[in-house]
Amino acid sequence: MDRFSRYKQLLSSSSFFKLVCGAGYEELEQVSKLTFVYTLAGCTGFDVSANPLVVEACNKGIEAALSFDSPYFSNDGERPFITVSVGMPGDHHVRKAVITQDCIGCNLCIPSCPTEAIPSNLEVIEDRCIGCGNCEAVCPPSASAIEYIHNEKEISLVLPLCIQAGAESVELHAAIADDITTIKEWTTVCECVPEGIVSMCLDRKHMTNVHLVERIKLAKEIADDRLIIQADGVPMGGSANNFNTTLQAVAIADIINKELKFKDRKFNNLPILISGGTNTLTGKLARQCGVPFSGISIGTHARNIVRPELESIVVGESSIHLTEAISLAENLIRSNIIDQSKKLVNC
Numbered sequence: 001m002d003r004f005s006r007y008k009q010l011l012s013s014s015s016f017f018k019l020v021c022g023a024g025y026e027e028l029e030q031v032s033k034l035t036f037v038y039t040l041a042g043c044t045g046f047d048v049s050a051n052p053l054v055v056e057a058c059n060k061g062i063e064a065a066l067s068f069d070s071p072y073f074s075n076d077g078e079r080p081f082i083t084v085s086v087g088m089p090g091d092h093h094v095r096k097a098v099i100t101q102d103c104i105g106c107n108l109c110i111p112s113c114p115t116e117a118i119p120s121n122l123e124v125i126e127d128r129c130i131g132c133g134n135c136e137a138v139c140p141p142s143a144s145a146i147e148y149i150h151n152e153k154e155i156s157l158v159l160p161l162c163i164q165a166g167a168e169s170v171e172l173h174a175a176i177a178d179d180i181t182t183i184k185e186w187t188t189v190c191e192c193v194p195e196g197i198v199s200m201c202l203d204r205k206h207m208t209n210v211h212l213v214e215r216i217k218l219a220k221e222i223a224d225d226r227l228i229i230q231a232d233g234v235p236m237g238g239s240a241n242n243f244n245t246t247l248q249a250v251a252i253a254d255i256i257n258k259e260l261k262f263k264d265r266k267f268n269n270l271p272i273l274i275s276g277g278t279n280t281l282t283g284k285l286a287r288q289c290g291v292p293f294s295g296i297s298i299g300t301h302a303r304n305i306v307r308p309e310l311e312s313i314v315v316g317e318s319s320i321h322l323t324e325a326i327s328l329a330e331n332l333i334r335s336n337i338i339d340q341s342k343k344l345v346n347c
């Protein structure tokens, strides 16, 4: 079976689990460690920044895992798919925080940052910033010292390099209201991977339910059966591992199902990945609510659960920390995905 068909098969059997390293996260060693651990745990896809060096770092972790002789190896030697993320100006995923001169040095932002991007000198480490906005939320109103810059990428130049480095699909973070600019960028994305899966990530911050459905229709006109919709509940919605955190992620998938997939036969097979505030309970909540999905993408929560072990892990080497990290990652994947892919792979 070719890679495109296998990707589609994982989606159609609701077996796709994607670890989101972060659209703006470019710490190469950490990316390799995350992909090493999660490949061993059976993860089927990774989402990384559209930077060829980051794709290579992702591949390094995957390769190390695939050649690893370990009883913990859970994915039967199957290579996970690498997606690179780009985004429209205004989308949270592709912005970087900057601390301005209005800062009063209260240090409240330092512990709020999920990626340790704010050191004691209060100069944001750009490679670590994922644009989550936690720092802005705790910054005193009297200071309002957080601003953002767009992590701009010339996608027609950078995407071919990412594909060359091993990426197989592209995701456009397009949670903005402007359809004309978004579809122009989407067309470029689709042209850069003419035979690959393309994903559009959408949330409801700037879009009504009606607008959401119309945007998906426009995206499908260009991508046809290569289209995936990543339905984002609350972008980078935090790490609390409870039903409330993941409620909006399941809710947006429910809306797309009811307003489009169940109503229009052309969209019956549209794959939906649930994301944004996803955690251990996302798959369970979706199943209990009767919300069908094709896969689950997890970022903050998936990274946080292995973070204490990651420091001590060396890519390619066994250790008690690796064992612990794989076990945590595996539990997260299994709690979300009822794995039917192994039954299907030989069909």
Ligand code: SF4
Binding pocket: 096, 097, 112, 113, 114, 115, 116, 117, 118, 124, 128, 129, 130, 131, 132, 133, 134, 135, 136
């Ligand atoms: S809290 Fe979020 S937005 Fe602020 S510096 Fe850290 S990663 Fe960036």
Ligand code: SF4
Binding pocket: 099, 102, 103, 104, 105, 106, 107, 108, 109, 110, 122, 135, 138, 139, 140, 143, 144, 145, 146
């Ligand atoms: S929370 Fe705001 S004022 Fe306080 S240190 Fe951070 S940027 Fe400066």
